[in-house]
Amino acid sequence: MSKSFQQTQLEFAKWLRSPHAAETGFGDIEPRRLAIYRRLIHANIRQFISSGFPVLQSLLTEQQWQQLLTEFVAQHRSDSPLFSDIGSEFVSFLTSDGVRLEDYPGWLFDLARYERMEVDVQFASLSTDYQPLTLRSETQYLHLNPTAEIGIFDYPVAQINSDFQPQQPLATPYFVLVYQIPAGQVQFIELNSLTALALDLLQQKPRNLVQLSEALAQQLPDFSVQQLREAFTTVATDFAERFVLLDKP
Helix, strand or coil: CCCCHHHHHHHHHHHHHCCCHHHHCCCCCCHHHHHHHHHHHHHHHHHHHHHHCHHHHHHCCHHHHHHHHHHHHHHCCCCCCCHHHHHHHHHHHCCCCCCCHHHCCCCHHHHHHHHHHHHHHHCCCCCCCCEECCCCCCCCCEEECCCCEEEEECCCHHHCECCECCCCCCCCCEEEEEEECCCCCEEEEEECHHHHHHHHHHHHCCECHHHHHHHHHHHCCCCCHHHHHHHHHHHHHHHHHCCCEEECC
């Protein structure tokens, strides 16, 4: 019985993924053409990943990096068919059972997730409905920059570079905000837990300083509403100047 088209597709995809595919060939198709096609597929995938994770690539050895890419192509089953989602699929792959994380630095997954956040923010759309915020009263609504993403990590990902590669995770969570300013540039701000919580509440829905302080007080009973309002008024002024908080007339 002849194979169905779907069966042939699946077998061909399996052949393309295999690191030994060039040695084995596939069916009756001319090996030279197969090799060209396979190289193009692998090169495109590798290029997308390399461009999306430049810091991660620079900090791993060439052998580690190539091993990750080979395992990703061979093992990962993507949920999205889009090339633009390959970076997200690569981050998902790093959490899979197929990756021997003990062969890599402990910050591997955190750094990859952080770099993907930067890419997502870079290509996010900052709506023209939003305008710079001038804080005038406590009843004025605060809108979190719609491109903003708040990350929680075990390692200080925004500080990792060729001169600083921590060997152990932090004792407390590391919070960082990544967002796009009107000029199109991506910015990041390290946050404390209180500020991260406040921004998370604003990400859920816009609030004024009074509402925000009351919402914070419900989760932080050791602080009064007045204390929280005074503390975040200063933060809000600073964040308005840095385009973290915006106005939406």
